[in-house]
Amino acid sequence: MPKPTSHLASLWVIYCLTFTLSLIPECHAQASPQSAPIEEIVIRAQKRDQTLQDVPLSLSLVDAQQLDQGGAASLQDVGYWQPNVRLSPQITVSHYANFYIRGMGLNGSVVSDEPAVGVFVDDLYLGFGGGVLTDFVDVDSVQILRGPQGTLYGHSTTAGVVKLTHQPPVFHPGFTAKVKLGSDKFRSLAATMTNQLDRNGHWAGRLSVLTKEQDGAYRNIHPLGEDIGAARLKVIKPSLRWLPNDNFESLLRLEAGKSTSTVGPRYALLEGSNNRVERLFDLHQVPRPDEGTLMLNNTPDLQGRWAQAVLTVDVGLTLGELKSITGYRTYDQEIAADADGSPFTVFEFSDDTEINQHQVSQEFVFNMDNSWMAITTGAYFFKQHIHYREHRLMDTNTDSYNEQWSLGELDHSSWSLFAHTEWDITPRLTLGLGARYNTETKSADYALRARQPDPPCVNGFASCVPTFSDRHTWRSWVPKISLQRYLNDMSHLFAQVSRGFRSGGFNMRAVLPSPVGPYKPEQVTAYEVGYKMHLADHGANLNIAAFYNVYDDLQKTALDNDGNQSILNAAAANIRGIEITGTLQPTTYLALNISVGRMWAGYKSFAGLDVDGDGVPDPELARSLDLPDVPSWTAAFQAALTHDLGWAILDLNLDYSFTSGFMTNEVNTAEVDGYSLFNATIGVTWGDHWSARLYGRNLLDKLHYISSFKTSCCTVGDRGPVREYGLSLQYAL
Numbered sequence: 001m002p003k004p005t006s007h008l009a010s011l012w013v014i015y016c017l018t019f020t021l022s023l024i025p026e027c028h029a030q031a032s033p034q035s036a037p038i039e040e041i042v043i044r045a046q047k048r049d050q051t052l053q054d055v056p057l058s059l060s061l062v063d064a065q066q067l068d069q070g071g072a073a074s075l076q077d078v079g080y081w082q083p084n085v086r087l088s089p090q091i092t093v094s095h096y097a098n099f100y101i102r103g104m105g106l107n108g109s110v111v112s113d114e115p116a117v118g119v120f121v122d123d124l125y126l127g128f129g130g131g132v133l134t135d136f137v138d139v140d141s142v143q144i145l146r147g148p149q150g151t152l153y154g155h156s157t158t159a160g161v162v163k164l165t166h167q168p169p170v171f172h173p174g175f176t177a178k179v180k181l182g183s184d185k186f187r188s189l190a191a192t193m194t195n196q197l198d199r200n201g202h203w204a205g206r207l208s209v210l211t212k213e214q215d216g217a218y219r220n221i222h223p224l225g226e227d228i229g230a231a232r233l234k235v236i237k238p239s240l241r242w243l244p245n246d247n248f249e250s251l252l253r254l255e256a257g258k259s260t261s262t263v264g265p266r267y268a269l270l271e272g273s274n275n276r277v278e279r280l281f282d283l284h285q286v287p288r289p290d291e292g293t294l295m296l297n298n299t300p301d302l303q304g305r306w307a308q309a310v311l312t313v314d315v316g317l318t319l320g321e322l323k324s325i326t327g328y329r330t331y332d333q334e335i336a337a338d339a340d341g342s343p344f345t346v347f348e349f350s351d352d353t354e355i356n357q358h359q360v361s362q363e364f365v366f367n368m369d370n371s372w373m374a375i376t377t378g379a380y381f382f383k384q385h386i387h388y389r390e391h392r393l394m395d396t397n398t399d400s401y402n403e404q405w406s407l408g409e410l411d412h413s414s415w416s417l418f419a420h421t422e423w424d425i426t427p428r429l430t431l432g433l434g435a436r437y438n439t440e441t442k443s444a445d446y447a448l449r450a451r452q453p454d455p456p457c458v459n460g461f462a463s464c465v466p467t468f469s470d471r472h473t474w475r476s477w478v479p480k481i482s483l484q485r486y487l488n489d490m491s492h493l494f495a496q497v498s499r500g501f502r503s504g505g506f507n508m509r510a511v512l513p514s515p516v517g518p519y520k521p522e523q524v525t526a527y528e529v530g531y532k533m534h535l536a537d538h539g540a541n542l543n544i545a546a547f548y549n550v551y552d553d554l555q556k557t558a559l560d561n562d563g564n565q566s567i568l569n570a571a572a573a574n575i576r577g578i579e580i581t582g583t584l585q586p587t588t589y590l591a592l593n594i595s596v597g598r599m600w601a602g603y604k605s606f607a608g609l610d611v612d613g614d615g616v617p618d619p620e621l622a623r624s625l626d627l628p629d630v631p632s633w634t635a636a637f638q639a640a641l642t643h644d645l646g647w648a649i650l651d652l653n654l655d656y657s658f659t660s661g662f663m664t665n666e667v668n669t670a671e672v673d674g675y676s677l678f679n680a681t682i683g684v685t686w687g688d689h690w691s692a693r694l695y696g697r698n699l700l701d702k703l704h705y706i707s708s709f710k711t712s713c714c715t716v717g718d719r720g721p722v723r724e725y726g727l728s729l730q731y732a733l
Contacts, residue, residue, distance in 0.1 A: 040536065045145055045163075046420065047152055047323075047376050048367045053534035056432065056484040056494035058146040058545040058579060064139055064167070069640055069653045071681045071695040073135050075099075075162065078142050080657040080677060081636045083579040083597030085144060086629070087162065088706045089133045091718035092337045092349070094263035094302045097132035098707070101146050101160035102547065103575040103601050103630040104524075107664070107707065108557045110565055111355055111388050112410050112444075112508035116522075118149065118157035121164045122253050124310045124327035125154070127359045127384040127412070131306045131331045134259060137235050138192050138208035140167045146579070147547060148500025148526045150478040151434035154380060154416055158500040158524045158551075168251060169204035169241040171196045175733040182695075182726020184229070188212035202244050208237040217722050218265040218294050222343050226299040228264035233257070247316035252309070259304040265294055266341035269708065269715045276395055277342045277714040286343060292703045292719065296338045298348060303334040320368035320375075330358040341716040345401045350391035352461075359384035372424040379417050386410040388508055389461050392449075395713060405457035407464040408446040408508045415439055420480070432482035432496070440503045442518070443471040450512040468506075472518040476501045491533040500524045502555060507567045519569045522555045539585030548576040556628075558609060558666045568666075570608040573627060575601040589642040597634040601627040611667050626663045629707075631674070633660040648686035655679045664708045670715065675704035689731050696725040 041052040045059055052061055060082050062072070072078055075097075079087030084103070090096040093109040099117035100106075106115045111128055119126045126132060143163040145153075153161050174194040181187050190210045197203040211234050216227025235257040242250045268277050270288050281288055289295045308329035315322045336351035365378040392404040420434035447456045447464035457464040482496035502522035510516040530545035554571035577599035584592045606622035638655040660674040678700055683693040701723035708717040 043143060045143060047365050047378070048369065048374060053532050053541060053543075054492075056430075056482055056492075056496065056530070058528065058530060058543070058547075060144045060146075060581065062142045064141065067136060067139060067142070068693070069651060069681060069683065070638065070655060071653070071679060071693075071697060074133050075142065075164070076133060077697075078144075080659075081593075081595065081638065081655065082144055083581060083595040083634050083636070084146065084577055084599055085160075085597075085634070086631070086659070086706075087133075090129070091264060091266055091707065092300075092339055093130070093333070093335055094261045095131050095133045095259060095304060097129035099129075099132075099159075099162065100629055101144070102549065102577060103599050103627060104159035104549075104551070105629060107629055108565060110507065110509045110557060110567070111357070111386055112408075112505055113557065113567065114156040114503040114505060114555070116156065116159040116502055118153055118161045119164070120153070120161065121308075122166055122310045123163075123312065123325045123363070124308065124329065125361060125382065126329065127382070128357060128386065130333055130355055130357060131257075131259075131304055134235070134257065135188075135210060135212060135233060137190065137210045137237055138167050138206075140165045146545075147528055147549075148498050148524050150438075150500040151418060151436045151480040151498065152376070152420055154382075154418075154436065155414060155438055155440060155501060155503045158502045158522055166208075166237065166239075166253065167192070167194075167206065169194050169206035169239055171201055171204045171243075173733065176730065178728055178730040180726055180728040182214075183724050184215045184217040186212075186214040186724070186726055202242060204241045204243070206237075206239045206241075208235075210235045216262060217724070218719070220294045220296055220299075221289065222295045222297050224298075225294075225296045226262065228262050228294060228296065228300065230262045232260040234259075249314045251312045253312075254307075254309050256307040257305070259302070261302050263300040263302045263335075263337060264296070265719045266296070266300075266338065267292065267294060267717045267719060268340060268342040269717045271715060273710075273715060275712055275714050276346055277340055277344060280342070280344045280346070284344075294341075295343045296341065297343045297345065298336070298338045300338050301334075301336040301351060304332070306331040320366055323363075323365045323367075325361075325363040325365070327361040328359070330356075332356050339716070340714045342714060344395075345393055346395040346713050347711075348393040350393060350403075353390050354388070356387040357384060373421065375419070375421045377417075377419040379415070381413075381415045383413040384411075386412070386508075390509070391461075404449050404455065405461055405464060406447060406449045406509070407457065407461055408444070408448070410506065410508060411443040412503075412505075413441050414503075422484075428486040430484040432480070432484065434480040434498075436478040437475075438478065438501070439473065439475050440521075441471070441473045442503075442505055444506040444508070444517070445469045446506070446508060446510075446516065448510055448512050448516065456512075467512060468510075468516050470506065470516075470518065472504065472506075474504050474521050476521060476523075490535055491531070493529070493531050495529045496527075498526050498528075500526065504569075505567075507565070509565045510567075514566055517567070519555065519567050520553045522569060523552045525550045525552075539587075541581075541583040543581045544579070546576075546578045548574070550574055554606075556606075556609075556666055568606075568608045571606040571622075572604040573602065574604060575599060575627070575630070589644075591640040593636075593638040595634075595636045599630055599632055601630045603627065606666075609666055613667075625666070625668050628663045628665055628668075631660045631662040633658065633674075648684050651683045651685075653681045653683070665710060670708045670710040672705040672708055672717070675702055675720070677702060677704075689733060691730045691732070693728045693730075694726075695728070696723070697721065698723045699725075 086100040145161040149157040192208040194206040217229040311326040313324040333355040335353040337349040340346040416438040418436035446468040480498040486492040504521040506517035533542040611618040611621040636657040681695040685691040705717040
């Protein structure tokens with residue numbers, strides 16, 4: 001495993017060399033030795049307008065230009081740049097989010113699991129992880145709020161929030177078209193047009209489309225399988241803006257998309273553990289493949305379709321501003337997956353496995369702001385329905401397999417009231433107080449798989465007989481208190497204590513007679529102190545934060561030897577850490593970004609976990625385990641160098657990221673090693689309309705794994721992206 005200290009030292013050397021290079025005037029024609037001022041960025045992280053560096057929160061923002069220059073195609077790419085953040089997909093179910101912030105998140109694809117990281121697209125909360133990780137289309141910015149955000153964002157944000165915002169329509173003509181070609185026959189076409197729609201300048205529209213195709217990037221040597229990773233994606237995004245006067249604005253955003261992909265890549269990691277897959281290699285005398293060699297007998301496949309609408313209305317009133325956000329989303333997904341990652345049928349999902357989800361939501365937010373106090377109050381309602389059916393092919397340990405079916409319906413509704421105020425006690429000292437009251441209700445009707453001779457689904461979904469039905473309501477208060485002390489006009493300190501909650505629920509993949517639920521909500525008490533400095537005239541920002549999170553009734557998904565998933569929340573844990581992010585723009589032609597994250601995590605107790613596999617919980621052994629999916633170190637460095645050639649502008653963008661190794665299951669029998677990734681892009685802009693960009697990702701083609709699991713059937717690793725390269729050409733009006 002790579003040593004984190006050596007990688008941090010390398011990162012610092014790269015930073016110093018790049019800064020030194022920027023000071024050589026011969027390298028940069030027409031360059032100014034003056035530091036470039038950093039523009040103040042206005043955001044709504046606390047649901048009202050504030051500048052980025054003034055918000056007393058640990059957060060990051062990546063705008064459209066940074067996404068383009070960095071070659072970021074999805075949220076997964078953005079996650080590599082942030083400290084203590086991992087925005088990874090769930091490999092079995094493509095586009096399904098397994099997001100982690102500050103050591104907490106969701107690992108798996110149990111659709112009834114509540115995420116710990118709340119994802120909001122144009123202020124629409126996504127009720128579950130399906131369909132989150134698709135390619136960017138006309139994105140304006142990505143914001144990542146680290147730490148519990150329950151007061152203003154509600155349930156299931158105990159780890160943090162990811163906010164994705166798209167470009168709005170504008171009242172002047174605009175047109176952009178981009179063609180991209182890359183490795184493994186990657187090809188995509190994206191186009192956006194926007195303009196005023198009436199003579200009076202009250203209506204504006206925008207239309208964005210994306211179509212993408214790619215062949216499999218991961219070679220499968222099994223003669224019955226195909227290369228893995230092929231993808232087809234089509235997205236259309238129309239939006240309409242109405243601005244009749246200065247006190248009223250409405251914005252309707254629509255989106256529809258369809259994706260097809262051969263999901264993966266999943267590898268059987270052969271380590272002499274005598275599991276079922278390894279015994280089958282010996283039984284059939286099949287040569288063991290090298291590490292990283294894909295050998296799947298069935299090609300995974302996923303079909304996803306979604307549609308959503310978000311209507312935002314802003315009304316200026318005498319006392320403040322009222323915002324209404326109305327949302328609707330539906331998502332359907334069909335899944336086939338070779339979960340054992342081997343040339344044998346040991347653990348697979350048949351292609352009639354399916355997820356159907358639809359949701360509606362309504363939020364009202366009122367803001368009142370004067371010279372010494374800001375008040376934000378609101379109400380929120382959310383409702384969703386999830387239908388899930390699963391068809392498994394499972395090894396019977398007799399060189400054959402049987403078929404298992406399960407069927408489930410889940411209804412989930414939530415409503416809440418919230419308020420947050422910031423009061424200037426003195427011109428340099430601000431007190432923040434907030435609270436949210438929330439009610440969650442879930443109803444479950446399941447026909448679950450069972451450990452018995454007569455299963456509830458004997459032969460297909462039509463034969464399913466309900467085995468579990470229940471309804472439960474949870475209520476909670478989430479308070480927050482903060483202090484912000486300005487040291488001068490350029491820097492401030494902040495400290496806060498907050499609570500967060502993650503909804504309780506029912507396990508849609510439970511195997512009877514193991515517990516289905518209801519399991520309790522997860523609670524966290526978070527302590528944080530931070531320092532922010534913004535030297536606009538000197539082109540520098542520095543943010544430092546230290547946190548200590550105490551979790552009770554921690555929700556953890558544990559796998560047994562048969563690959564069955566149980567959701568346990570008898571655990572208590574502490575996670576503490578530090579984050580440092582810095583931006584330096586010493587000249588107009590150079591921008592540097594650096595981030596470092598360090599975490600320490602451990603259980604205080606875990607009463608229900610069976611560590612040694614004897615069927616009896618081992619609370620004493622559990623206390624010494626590492627929390628899964630918590631890398632001790634994360635670090636990133638980015639450099640953007642711009643050079644004016646006279647007839648064109650050239651830019652070079654380099655980025656490096658490091659993630660240390662971590663355990664990937666509750667009992668600490670599976671882990672992944674640390675890895676480093678190097679990416680680069682070179683862009684050129686000429687004339688008034690044309691630009692081109694050459695990009696490369698994972699340039700060293702580093703074999704790395706983003707997750708793994710281990711059962712009696714197999715030990716499986718989920719490989720991260722392989723090396724990608726390509727060229728894009730853009731015309732912008």
